[in-house]
Structures are given as structure tokens and as C-alpha cells.
Amino acid sequence: MAEVRLEKVSKSFGDTHVIPELSLEVRSGEFMVLVGPSGCGKSTILRLVAGLEDADVGAIYIGGARVDTRSPKDRGIAMVFQSYALYPHMTVRENMAFSLKLAKLPPAEITIRVEEAAKMLDLGELLDRKPNQLSGGQKQRVAIGRAMVRRPVVFLFDEPLSNLDAQLRVRMRAEISLLHRQLKSTIIYVTHDQVEAMTLADRIAVVNRGRIEQVGAPLDVYHSPKTKFVASFIGTPSMNFFPATVLPPSALPAGAAECGFRAENAFLTGDDAALSLGEGRVILVEPLGGTALVHVEVGGRTVVVEHRGATLPKRDALVNVQVFGQNLYYFDSRGSRLSTGER
Amino acid sequence: MKSRSLETAIVGWALVLPTLAVLGFFVFLPAGQSLYLSFQEVDPLARRHTFIGFSNYRNLLFSPDYWTSVWVTAKFAFVTVVAGVGLALALAVALDANPYARGLMRTVFLLPVSISSAMAAMLWIFLYNPTAGYLNFLLDLVGGQGPNWLGSSKWALTSVAITTIWKEMGFSIIFLLAGLAGVPNELKEAALVDGAGPVRRFWHVTLPILSPTLFFVTVVSVIHSFESFGQIHILTGGGPFGKTTTLVYNLYIDAFVNFRTGYASAQAVLLFLLMMAATAVQFRIANKRVHYG
Amino acid sequence: MSLAAEARKARGIATAVLLLPALVQFFPLFYLVCVSFKVGPEVIQYPPKLLPSSLSLENYRLALESAPLLRFLWNSLVVAVGITVCQVVTSILAAYALSRMEFRGKKVALGLIVATMLVPGEVTIIPNYFAMAALDWLNTYRALIAPYSASGFGVFLLYQFFRAIPKELEEAAIVDGASRMRFLFQFMVPLSAPAIMAFAIYAFVNAWNQYLWPLVVTQSTSMQTVQIGLGMFRSQNESTSWGVIMAATTLLVIPSVALFVATQKQFVRGITMAGLKG
Numbered sequence A: 001m002a003e004v005r006l007e008k009v010s011k012s013f014g015d016t017h018v019i020p021e022l023s024l025e026v027r028s029g030e031f032m033v034l035v036g037p038s039g040c041g042k043s044t045i046l047r048l049v050a051g052l053e054d055a056d057v058g059a060i061y062i063g064g065a066r067v068d069t070r071s072p073k074d075r076g077i078a079m080v081f082q083s084y085a086l087y088p089h090m091t092v093r094e095n096m097a098f099s100l101k102l103a104k105l106p107p108a109e110i111t112i113r114v115e116e117a118a119k120m121l122d123l124g125e126l127l128d129r130k131p132n133q134l135s136g137g138q139k140q141r142v143a144i145g146r147a148m149v150r151r152p153v154v155f156l157f158d159e160p161l162s163n164l165d166a167q168l169r170v171r172m173r174a175e176i177s178l179l180h181r182q183l184k185s186t187i188i189y190v191t192h193d194q195v196e197a198m199t200l201a202d203r204i205a206v207v208n209r210g211r212i213e214q215v216g217a218p219l220d221v222y223h224s225p226k227t228k229f230v231a232s233f234i235g236t237p238s239m240n241f242f243p244a245t246v247l248p249p250s251a252l253p254a255g256a257a258e259c260g261f262r263a264e265n266a267f268l269t270g271d272d273a274a275l276s277l278g279e280g281r282v283i284l285v286e287p288l289g290g291t292a293l294v295h296v297e298v299g300g301r302t303v304v305v306e307h308r309g310a311t312l313p314k315r316d317a318l319v320n321v322q323v324f325g326q327n328l329y330y331f332d333s334r335g336s337r338l339s340t341g342e343r
Numbered sequence B: 001m002k003s004r005s006l007e008t009a010i011v012g013w014a015l016v017l018p019t020l021a022v023l024g025f026f027v028f029l030p031a032g033q034s035l036y037l038s039f040q041e042v043d044p045l046a047r048r049h050t051f052i053g054f055s056n057y058r059n060l061l062f063s064p065d066y067w068t069s070v071w072v073t074a075k076f077a078f079v080t081v082v083a084g085v086g087l088a089l090a091l092a093v094a095l096d097a098n099p100y101a102r103g104l105m106r107t108v109f110l111l112p113v114s115i116s117s118a119m120a121a122m123l124w125i126f127l128y129n130p131t132a133g134y135l136n137f138l139l140d141l142v143g144g145q146g147p148n149w150l151g152s153s154k155w156a157l158t159s160v161a162i163t164t165i166w167k168e169m170g171f172s173i174i175f176l177l178a179g180l181a182g183v184p185n186e187l188k189e190a191a192l193v194d195g196a197g198p199v200r201r202f203w204h205v206t207l208p209i210l211s212p213t214l215f216f217v218t219v220v221s222v223i224h225s226f227e228s229f230g231q232i233h234i235l236t237g238g239g240p241f242g243k244t245t246t247l248v249y250n251l252y253i254d255a256f257v258n259f260r261t262g263y264a265s266a267q268a269v270l271l272f273l274l275m276m277a278a279t280a281v282q283f284r285i286a287n288k289r290v291h292y293g
Numbered sequence C: 001m002s003l004a005a006e007a008r009k010a011r012g013i014a015t016a017v018l019l020l021p022a023l024v025q026f027f028p029l030f031y032l033v034c035v036s037f038k039v040g041p042e043v044i045q046y047p048p049k050l051l052p053s054s055l056s057l058e059n060y061r062l063a064l065e066s067a068p069l070l071r072f073l074w075n076s077l078v079v080a081v082g083i084t085v086c087q088v089v090t091s092i093l094a095a096y097a098l099s100r101m102e103f104r105g106k107k108v109a110l111g112l113i114v115a116t117m118l119v120p121g122e123v124t125i126i127p128n129y130f131a132m133a134a135l136d137w138l139n140t141y142r143a144l145i146a147p148y149s150a151s152g153f154g155v156f157l158l159y160q161f162f163r164a165i166p167k168e169l170e171e172a173a174i175v176d177g178a179s180r181m182r183f184l185f186q187f188m189v190p191l192s193a194p195a196i197m198a199f200a201i202y203a204f205v206n207a208w209n210q211y212l213w214p215l216v217v218t219q220s221t222s223m224q225t226v227q228i229g230l231g232m233f234r235s236q237n238e239s240t241s242w243g244v245i246m247a248a249t250t251l252l253v254i255p256s257v258a259l260f261v262a263t264q265k266q267f268v269r270g271i272t273m274a275g276l277k278g
Helices: A042-050 A092-102 A107-120 A136-148 A166-183 A194-200 A218-223 A228-233 B002-038 B055-061 B064-097 B099-114 B117-127 B134-141 B156-181 B185-194 B198-227 B230-235 B247-257 B261-289 C003-036 C040-044 C058-066 C069-100 C106-118 C121-134 C141-148 C152-163 C167-175 C180-191 C193-209 C212-217 C226-236 C242-262 C264-276
Strands: A004-013 A016-026 A031-035 A057-062 A077-080 A154-158 A186-191 A203-208 A211-216 A240-246 A255-261 A275-287 A292-298 A301-307 A318-323 A329-331 B040-042 B049-051
Touching: A004 A042, A016 A042, A016 A057, A016 A211, A031 A042, A031 A194, A042 A057, A042 A077, A042 A154, A042 A186, A077 A136, A077 B185, A092 A107, A092 A136, A092 B185, A107 A136, A136 A166, A166 A194, A186 A194, A194 A218, A203 A218, A203 A228, A211 A218, A211 A228, A228 A255, A228 A329, A240 A301, A275 A301, A292 A318, B002 B040, B002 B261, B002 C069, B002 C106, B002 C121, B002 C141, B002 C152, B040 B055, B040 B261, B055 B261, B064 B099, B064 B156, B064 B198, B064 B247, B064 C003, B099 B156, B099 C003, B099 C242, B099 C264, B117 B156, B117 B230, B117 C003, B117 C226, B117 C242, B156 B198, B156 B230, B156 C003, B156 C264, B185 B198, B185 C003, B198 B247, B198 B261, B230 B247, B230 C226, B247 B261, B247 C121, B247 C212, B261 C121, C003 C242, C040 C242, C058 C069, C058 C242, C069 C106, C069 C141, C069 C152, C069 C180, C069 C193, C069 C226, C069 C242, C106 C152, C121 C141, C121 C212, C141 C212, C152 C193, C167 C180, C180 C193, C193 C226, C193 C242, C193 C264, C212 C226, C226 C242, C242 C264
Parallel strands: A031 A186, A031 A203, A077 A154, A154 A186
Antiparallel strands: A004 A016, A004 A057, A203 A211, A240 A255, A255 A329, A275 A292, A275 A318, A292 A301, B040 B049
């Protein structure tokens, strides 16, 4: 397994600077997830590592060797595409064997690898079928199998689960996680779904408009977002924000700021120790079963509160939204996190 | 409600009637008549029919002229289809690779398609002129000896084929271009990651996905070649010595020059059967090698 | 190297590959025009020069004088327009009935109409000739137009397009008080305009380019179409200079080329639709 390093890489398509300047290090054997909204450039980063795009500036290293000038097949990578990209006229077996045949591996070796991958991915009965006879989930597994047989040092996944339905997605997530533990491979995984990111990753990199805003373990990023963007992108439902003014004396710089808190840290019952945002009107209650998401209009904004009580507030009811001070995050006007040193 | 559906039926049939009447009278009826006439001996003034059973067919199948025309047709079809579709494929690939040139080039390649076979023949007939034509002049420049294109037994059919390919290639190019555009980019990228170079990618990814289009273009080209007439009539008139007389041309001569109606009708029937057979054979081959979906 | 980088390299090679064939495709037309301007002995001189020494219109004048070119163009126009209009109208009516109405025997009618696409011209030409002779229609516009006044392909094509128009649209129109015919011509036709246009062009070009049928059915020069007329003229006037013949050809080719240039997109669409016929 190998580590991957991007150094000061930038890429433009025509006039659009998709990636202004980016550096990233992926450790050997790590499951790194690049997460961000559509169009943020995360797929481009992946394709740069794969060699499907050439960087305008900067260097890319895989396993310590510089690979900028190498074609994808010489980089030791394998890729799982969003649309599976299975060769429609070949059987599953032939799909998986294709790259090995091109590499002129002996037939015996090819068979061994294909069977091994098929066993791991539960594809045994499907080996002689054609892609158009497979379901979405099966196609996805074949795509993974095709990547696996090459025994790459880095696996690249480009939004592999977006075309699957919700239940299947959850199952495949677990399978991919299991695969990572079994193969102990370096994985770079791109998704716009932050739930996938949180559950699969050893570390996540939050990408916004071609820049990496934060890299870290999922929970670290969740609890200590460095920018307003990261705070709002990670976590469901997303963080609530409202403007605040910092008055001296305070450990934070004085002036205008934005204050954020997560839905699960807010509550509606009275507690004198907590700060109150004021009285608000309930405009929507979304019961989820164990909890409910209550949308409250307060102070001119809509805020979402996670409510765990047995009784749910009714629409148009007046409630008091409260948060504990230690659960507040402050951001300056440019979106950077203002920190007092503790969280 | 019953009157509603009756009214609908009347209106419906009324709307369909013009088409059905014309097609019935000018397609189905004559088709049947051709079959009928093929079993008749018809005098040149078409006044009397005498039933002669399979005589026309027997005479045809024993006629060396007929077999010559079968052979000419086969050669002609083979050359125009293989060279025509092959060239079209190469050019379509080149056009696909260069989006900037596409607009202009497409116009140039399509221009010959817009003119008729007869006009195409008129263009080429002077080019082929052995003494004053530019073609032989060009060959002279490079040291070759230009033949009598339209007059020599050796070259006449090739000349007609060249003109035909020249005129019809654009048609195939359009379809192949559309087919090439339908090859998903991700598939080519997957192949690239798998280690396939451009040639392997073409063979393993592009060609299989293109195969339905390729098949279609081939079938249409074969049918077109069977039905070619105008250029033969103008360029060679079927000669020299029947070297460019295809089945259709032979039919024309027998029907409208020699007025052997029954005999020609039998040829028409055989031609129809032959075209069906050729298409069926192609479908058979396609079953094995064309990948759909 | 990425696909994009490979593509850049390929582009250069592709352009090189395209140049010679493009030249070959274009050359005969260019040559035609060049020869048409060459006067007298210049036409058959050897070694031949490609470009004419002057842009003399002498050949064109002679061509127009000796062959009834305008008559040929007129005949082709009448026939092609006639055939196109008839095919478009009959196809619209039939396609509407088949796609929108329910009546007994509908499937049979559709099947028969579509089946005609499989019948090659050679099988029908002899009996049709005799039919024309019997009706005393030989050498008239009627003979040239009538057999082609309907099109199985046209019905099939428009049937597919009409079927794609949602039924609710028609139902809303009927509730609003529109009659069937009104709906057809005020809604379905405009909505299918691109397809109808492309089909019309396809039908027109096919009719204009017809060779065998006009050859068989016309007897006098005054009825000959462009395709037949020129060939006949040439074979009957063996001594005519090539320059004059090329001039005549150029004149007769201009309408086809002009139509193509003017309607390129539709033209291509028309060809592509003809492909679906297969």
C-alpha cells in the first residue's frame, strides 16, 4: 500500500480555475474521503491522482514516486466509476480479467485473482453474466472486483454509491468498509454525501471550490470545524447560524461575527443555566421516530432544534430556544473559526 | 356509444384510405402482378399472356448472361460495401477525433450525397476520359499509365464502384459519427485505467458499442448497391460486354429494351428473393457479432 | 497521459488523415465547374490544365440553347413538389388516424403500410409501367407523381412522432371544443414540425433524384426530368463539346447543392431518420 501526495497542484478547464492550488497527503493504508458539494472539484482531484486529467502546475506522488507524467495504468491505481463503466459486451469474468490480460499475466494467475475477488464480493454465480443482466448493486460489486484484481496500491472511488437506492447504499457502505479492513489498502473516496464520509473515512477532506478547507478525522472535523463552510456542510441537520456581536471583554476579537450551534445541542425546555435565543414560533415539526426536528422562527431566522421529549410541540406554538454557551461556535465575517482555545 | 365508435371507424379508415389506396395500387398489386407475369410468356406488345410455368425461371438459371450479372452484382456489392463502409469508418473516427474540423468536413463529405447518382456519374464521366480526363493526367504525372476506365473490361466495374463510393460514403459517415458519439467516455477511461492503449480501446470498447450502427450501415449499403442504376446507365450502359451489367441493369434491359416482360418479371422476383436472402444472412452474422444494449 | 492529452495528439493526426479524402470528395465538383468554363479546344487539350483560362460563359449559353435545361428543371420541380406534398399530406392523415384513433383493422392497416417499405422498386416497376400505359398516362406528370404519392416510410415516421405527443393534450383541446381536424392541424403538425420538415426534405430529394422510373415512363424531351434529360441529351448529341455538357451539368446540379447548403441540419436529420427505417 502506498501513500499519495499532491503538492501545490492546480487545474483549470478553459477559463475556470477548478483547483486554484491544492496540497494533500493521504497516508498509506488510510481511507480518505474527499467530500464537498457538487462542482467543488473533488472528482477533479481524484482524476488528477488517477491520471485521467493532467495538472497544470504541481506534482503528484504515489508511494514516494512522482507520477505526473505516467499514464493511469502505470500509477498502480484502480478506479471505481460512478456509473460502473462495465464493458457491456463482456461477461463479468471477462470484465474483471480485461486489465490482467492486457498486462499479459499468465492465464492461471488471472483465474486465481478473478476467483479470489469474486469470492470476496460474492460474485461467484454472476461470473458468466453480462452487465445488462445485473442489478445496480451487483454491477457496483463487479466494478469493485475489476479494480481489486489489479492489486493496486491505491483504490480510487468516484461517487460509487450515488446511483443506488438508499437501502442498498447503506449495505454497500458496510461492504466497502469491510473490504478496506480486509485489504488494508489506501483508498481515496469521493462523495457529496457527508453521511458516507463520516461513516467510512479514517480522515475526511472537506473540499469547497477547489480548496481543501479542513482535513481530519470525521469526529474531529465534526466537533472542531475550522470554517463556517465545514461547520455547515458536516452534520445533519446542518448547523444553525445567526449573527452576533462580540463585546469586550472577551477572549474573542471584538466586532461582528456569526454564531452557530447544532440542532442536537439546542432544546426547548427552560433551563436558567442556558442562553436563550428568545421566544419563537414553531413553523414545522418533523417527527423522525426517536427524535423530532422542530423548525422554529426566532429572531427573524429559522432554526432547527432536535427535540427528544415524548410530547411534540404543535405548529404555531410559542417556544423558548436555548443553547448552552459551551456549544456555540463563532466565526468571523470571512468564515474562519474564532477560537478561545477551548473547542 | 356504438355510433361513436362507428363514426370513429369511418373517419379513421377515411384518413388511412389515400395512403392505402396508393400503396395498394402501386406497390402490392404490382408486386403480385410481377409474380404472376413471371410465369407467363408475354408478347412484346403485352397483349397476350401464355402460362408457361417455371420456364422463365429455368431459362434464367441456365442463362450465362444471367449468371454473369449475378457475379457482377456480387463483385460490385462487395467492393462498394467493404471499401465504402471501411473508408467511412476511418473517416468517421478521424472526424470524431477532431471536433473543430467537423463542421466544414461534414459539409464536404456530405456534398456528394446531396446530388443524384446520375449527376455524380456526369461529374465523373469526363474525369474518366482516357485522353482528356484529369484522372489519367494525374496518373501520368506520377508515372503511371491511366487505363481506359470506362471502356476496358478490367476497369469498368471498378470505375463505377469508385463513383458509387464517392457519392455514397457521406451517408455512412453520418451514421457512424453519431454512433461514435454514443460511446460513453467513462468506458474509455475505464479501459485507459485498465491499461488499454488507443488501438486496444478502439477494438475492445468502441467497436463493440458501434457494432449495431456498423451493421445497419452495412445492410443499407448492400441494399443500395443492389439497386444502383443511374450511374451504370450513364457511365457504361452495362458494358463493355456486360462487365458492368448488374441484376437490376439486366432487368431493365430485358424489360424495357428487349420487351421480354415475362422473362424480366422472373428476374424481378429472383432479385427480390436474393435481397431478402442477403439481408437474412447479414442478420445471422449480426446475431453473433453485434452487441446490443 | 490522460485521455485529454491523447485526444490533443489525435486531433493533429485526424486532421491530416481527413485532408486527402476531403480533397478527393470535393475535387470532382470543382473539376466540373472548371471544365464548364473552358471554351473550344481548351477542353480536350493535353496536357489538361486544371483551371480555365477565362471565366467564359460561352458554354453555358450554348448549353441553354441546345438543351431544354429550364424545361428539365421545371419538370423536376413540378414532380418533386407534387410528390412531396402528396406524401406529406397522406402521411400526416394516415399517421394521425393510426396513432390517435381506435378502430377495427387498425393494426392490419399499419402492418400493411409498414410492409411496403420492404418491397424494392424493381418488383413493381414493370406492372406499374403497364398500368401507366393502360391508363394512357405515359409521358405525363401523372405517371411521374401518382405511384409515389404516398409513403409507407412517411406514415411510419410520423406515427412514431405523433404517438409521443401526450394524449392529455388532445383531450384538453376536445374539452375546449376543438374538432379532430383542427387539433391535428393546429397542434400535432406544429409540434411535429421538425420531423415533418426533415421528412419533406428527404422526400423531395429522393423524388428529385429518381432515375429509373422517369427513364421508363417519359418518352419525349419535353417531359424529361433533370436526371434523365441530361443523359438523353448527351447520348443523342454525341458531338457536343464536353465543356457544354459540363456547363449543362453544373446548371442542373445547382438546385441540389443549394438545397443541401440551405437546409443542412434538416438534411442530416432527414438522412438519419431514413436510417431508422432500417
